[in-house]
Amino acid sequence: MAAPRTPDPNRRNPESTKAILEAALALARDQGWAKVSIEGIAARAGVGKRTIYRWWPSKGAVVLDAYAARLQDRPYMNAAAAEEGDLRGDLVRILGETWDMVSDSLPLLASLIGEAQHDPDLAERLWERLIGPSSEPVQDRIRRAQAAGEITADADPFRAAELLYGQVYLRLLVTPKPLDAAFLEDCIDLALHGLLKRP
């Protein structure tokens, strides 16, 4: 009975969408996050501001979409199809694949997370679409290692992923030290062995 408030997705202009996402990504990467604005995206995409506001709630959401779309355009990593090897080697491979996808756009990812601190809606989208899923392969591998008895059975795979990824995001967002492939490998070793000396 009530008139629908949401716009009809079928009538969405794919060219405009594409132009907007490309413009957002280009601005974010070329001039940095601070220079991104809805107004700027609209101008660069040759699009009315209205068209952006119709489909996205904020500039963060646009950039997130643009960034996610770019990641999906990549020659998709086939973690699933990979042969199962030893635990450490598999973790190195999994993190390495993710690393290859994002290593050239770390500042953009950091800016998105930064923006999400004052934008709960963006925070949710970011977690649901990008960050949450990205730890699934690690959690899966942890679970298989638990089944194989390599890892304590009562460890929570989600917490295990946090132990591993926490180091990475801390570097990305806070610590003024390099974040590179070698560091990732060290993170894996440290997470696997922990701090206590083993007998």
Place this chain on the structure above:
Amino acid sequence: MAAPRTPDPNRRNPESTKAILEAALALARDQGWAKVSIEGIAARAGVGKRTIYRWWPSKGAVVLDAYAARLQDRPYMNAAAAEEGDLRGDLVRILGETWDMVSDSLPLLASLIGEAQHDPDLAERLWERLIGPSSEPVQDRIRRAQAAGEITADADPFRAAELLYGQVYLRLLVTPKPLDAAFLEDCIDLALHGLLKRP
């Protein structure tokens, strides 16, 4: 010899400084980060905008100063003077003390880190003044544990702190799950033992 461009700190008005920091903190805590503006701080502090721009480069820097000043005003518990107990217990105490200081202003801390993602100068100040120093007690305790043979000698204390704190900051900034004292304790246990099953 060259004429200094920076203003003379001796002529700084301490009352203005105090009013500005208080206004910044009040705004940040009451209305949230997004509502903080140089203009708003100046108005609430009864101060010219120029006076703020003279001494701080950005609103982030003001809020950081305000936040740091508040932390230092606390009746400081000095971890160093504490009786040395067992490793896990000391870590629980150290993290607990830090936690007590920041637990009522986590969103503000998160916003500061978020802002720092697009503001390298703020990022540096934040690390130097707030975040870097906060992990020193943990690193110290790790070093003593290494001397005592509890922890592998070749582990880097800084990396050890990253293993521990990474989990905390990941929760704070990214993961949509609760961050509380119980979680901190779990972080310590996980970091100490690592993922691999011990024989």
Place this chain on the structure above:
Amino acid sequence: MAAPRTPDPNRRNPESTKAILEAALALARDQGWAKVSIEGIAARAGVGKRTIYRWWPSKGAVVLDAYAARLQDRPYMNAAAAEEGDLRGDLVRILGETWDMVSDSLPLLASLIGEAQHDPDLAERLWERLIGPSSEPVQDRIRRAQAAGEITADADPFRAAELLYGQVYLRLLVTPKPLDAAFLEDCIDLALHGLLKRP
């Protein structure tokens, strides 16, 4: 063919325009020129500053428009339709009509001319819209007087108007003496007869 830089006048909001002009006039008359500011006009008119800057280059231009609009709203007495009388009488009538329109806002007119001294664009607008046209009736009457042989044929009507009006503007802008209707009449007599004793 080239993209126009100027905004499209068709999209101009007539209500905003009206509110701006009224606010400008009210501020200029109530508080005096010095208290007029774009910011103040915008606030009083309930309008964004941008809307003013979009259509006017300076506060002087706004006030000029407001002042000119107010003059045109007056129940216009058309000198042209007036019965032709003797030269002096007609001049008295013409100056009197102009006088009636501006006598209650002389400081505003003076301020506009004052402002125009440092603003060539305003000076041009002021001359084109207000001051230049105001001497036309005098020039017309001079021309008819030349045709009737009352005035030397080789006198330039524009210069004649300058002789007459110069005295008036000198009083308005420079001389600290009263400018009133009686003075206007004396200006006419002096301009008509000149200084040299007639035989």
Place this chain on the structure above:
Amino acid sequence: MAAPRTPDPNRRNPESTKAILEAALALARDQGWAKVSIEGIAARAGVGKRTIYRWWPSKGAVVLDAYAARLQDRPYMNAAAAEEGDLRGDLVRILGETWDMVSDSLPLLASLIGEAQHDPDLAERLWERLIGPSSEPVQDRIRRAQAAGEITADADPFRAAELLYGQVYLRLLVTPKPLDAAFLEDCIDLALHGLLKRP
């Protein structure tokens, strides 16, 4: 008994005064009136703002003083010493001498008069120090012409000067037409003869 509010002129530093006046004049002539500010004058003169505010009430007053000082430095016109010639010739000479002094700084003079429209104190100073006195020689010559019977005895010399100078100031301040020596001569002729045809 009461402490004097006005500063003691004897303690005035002549070097500062000179530097201020020179700086004011240089700024006014080089960058135009709009770029003149107390702050700018102080910086250029190497003087504290306080020193300017102590001796002048406004930037207009400073520039007026600077301008007046410059005029007095000129090789002073000796109108008084001039041989008395015929009326028209003397007027041409008197106006010509004034013209020679100001012709290279007309915009500055116009700006001063413009500023005086919103600054009654400046208006008074301007009239007393510069503009009023400048018409004295003309009034004197008019009086002598009246005594000689060349000019109607009942004409007010002050009004006569207004008739003559009004044309000049109108050009300077309002009319977008050239103001040059030839024009001055025409002003004299028109003022002497008036508009009415002589029998």
Place this chain on the structure above:
DNA sequence: CCCTAACCGAGACGGTACGTCCGGTCTTAGC
């Protein structure tokens, strides 16, 4: 095959805040 509703570009609008300039007052140190 036309009508009408939604999309689209463009951009004007009321606002908020920006970072800068300057006005006029006050403080500090030096002579």
Place this chain on the structure above:
DNA sequence: GCTAAGACCGGACGTACCGTCTCGGTTAGGG
């Protein structure tokens, strides 16, 4: 006690974007 220097409060500047809105024009589908 004047001076150079400049910090201070305050107000306005002109600009950048925000998110909403209105305007024609185009496009798509249901009558």
